[in-house]
Amino acid sequence: MTRAEEMTSGNDNRMPREPAAAAALVERYRREPGAGPLPWNEVLATLLSHRIVRAYRPDPVPAPVLAMAMAAAQSASTSSNLQVWSVVAVEDRERKARLAELAGRQRHIEECPLFLVWLADLSRLRVLGAERGKPTTGLDYLEGLMLGVVDATLAAQNAVAAFESLGYGTVYIGGMRDRPEDVAQVLGLPPDVVAVFGLCVGRPDETRPASVKPRLPVEAVLHREQYAGPVPAALVADYDAALRSFQAEQGMTQSGWSDTMLHRVRGPEALSGRDRLREALVARGFGLK
Numbered sequence: 001m002t003r004a005e006e007m008t009s010g011n012d013n014r015m016p017r018e019p020a021a022a023a024a025l026v027e028r029y030r031r032e033p034g035a036g037p038l039p040w041n042e043v044l045a046t047l048l049s050h051r052i053v054r055a056y057r058p059d060p061v062p063a064p065v066l067a068m069a070m071a072a073a074q075s076a077s078t079s080s081n082l083q084v085w086s087v088v089a090v091e092d093r094e095r096k097a098r099l100a101e102l103a104g105r106q107r108h109i110e111e112c113p114l115f116l117v118w119l120a121d122l123s124r125l126r127v128l129g130a131e132r133g134k135p136t137t138g139l140d141y142l143e144g145l146m147l148g149v150v151d152a153t154l155a156a157q158n159a160v161a162a163f164e165s166l167g168y169g170t171v172y173i174g175g176m177r178d179r180p181e182d183v184a185q186v187l188g189l190p191p192d193v194v195a196v197f198g199l200c201v202g203r204p205d206e207t208r209p210a211s212v213k214p215r216l217p218v219e220a221v222l223h224r225e226q227y228a229g230p231v232p233a234a235l236v237a238d239y240d241a242a243l244r245s246f247q248a249e250q251g252m253t254q255s256g257w258s259d260t261m262l263h264r265v266r267g268p269e270a271l272s273g274r275d276r277l278r279e280a281l282v283a284r285g286f287g288l289k
C-alpha cells in the first residue's frame with residue numbers, strides 16, 4: 001500500500017487529507033508539490049494511485065463487478081450521444097490465447113481472468129440506416145473513426161477507474177491493433193467495427209506487485225492560453241532521472257524516458273505491424289475520407 005493509499009484507507013478521519021494529496025503527487029512526479037492547499041477525495045486517490053498490473057490471480061471477475069464497470073463505461077460522455085463503441089468480454093482460455101498470440105505473445109492476456117476488447121463500432125448506425133433506407137455516408141470520413149476511437153477510449157478509462165476503485169488491476173493492450181483483421185476474425189466482428197485496444201482485468205497477484213510510474217512534470221504538458229513551445233531540456237533531464245530511479249527500484253534496465261521513446265518512434269519497423277493500419281481499416285469498411 002502506498003503512503004497516499006494508507007492515508008485514505010479505513011475510517012481514520014483523524015488523518016489530515018491534504019498530506020495524502022501531497023504524498024500522491026510526490027509519488028506521481030517524484031518531486032515536492034508547490035505550496036498551498038490541495039483538494040483530495042476518494043476519486044482522486046483512485047486516479048492518482050493508478051499503475052498497470054500485468055500479473056493476476058486466476059479468480060474470475062464476478063458478473064456484478066463487470067456490470068458496474070460497464071455502467072461506469074456507459075456513463076462516460078459520448079460524442080452527440082452517438083455511442084459508437086462496443087466491447088467484447090473474453091474469458092475463454094483458448095480465445096484469450098489466440099488474442100495473446102496476435103498481440104505479440106503477451107502472456108498477461110492469457111493469464112488475466114477477463115480480457116475486454118474495446119471497439120470503435122460504426123456498424124450499429126450503419127445497420128439501423130440500412131434497415132430504414134436512410135443514408136449513412138456521414139460515417140465514411142476519418143471523423144467516423146475518430147468518433148469511435150474517442151468514445152471507446154473514454155468508456156474504457158471510466159471502466160478502468162471503476163475496476164481500480166474496486167481493487168482490480170488492469171493493463172491496456174494496444175497490441176490488438178497489430179493484426180486487426182485476425183482480431184476481427186477471432187471476435188466475429190462485422191464490417192465497420194475495429195478493435196481499438198484490449199484491457200486485461202483481474203485481481204492483482206500480490207507476489208508480483210506493481211508501482212506508480214512517474215510522469216512528465218506537469219509544466220511539460222500543461223500550456224496556459226497558448227502552446228508554450230518545446231519542452232525545456234532540463235525538464236526532460238529531470239524526468240529521465242525520475243524514471244531511471246523508478247526503473248532501478250523495479251529491477252528494470254535504467255533506460256530513462258527520452259531515449260526509449262525516441263527508439264519507439266524511430267520508424268515503421270518499430271510499429272509491430274501497425275504501419276499498415278490504414279489498409280486494415282479500409283478493409284474493415286472504414287472510409288477515412
Ligand SMILES: Cc1cc2nc3c(=O)[nH]c(=O)nc-3n(C[C@H](O)[C@H](O)[C@H](O)COP(=O)(O)O)c2cc1C
Nearest residue numbers: 050051052106171172173174175176197211212213
Ligand atoms: C492505449 C494503450 C495501449 C497499451 N498497450 C500495451 C500493451 O500492448 N502491452 C502492455 O504490456 N502494456 C500496454 N500499455 C501500458 C502502458 O505501457 C503503460 O500504461 C505505461 O507504460 C504507463 O504505465 P502506468 O499505466 O503503470 O502508469 C498500453 C497503454 C495504453 C494507454
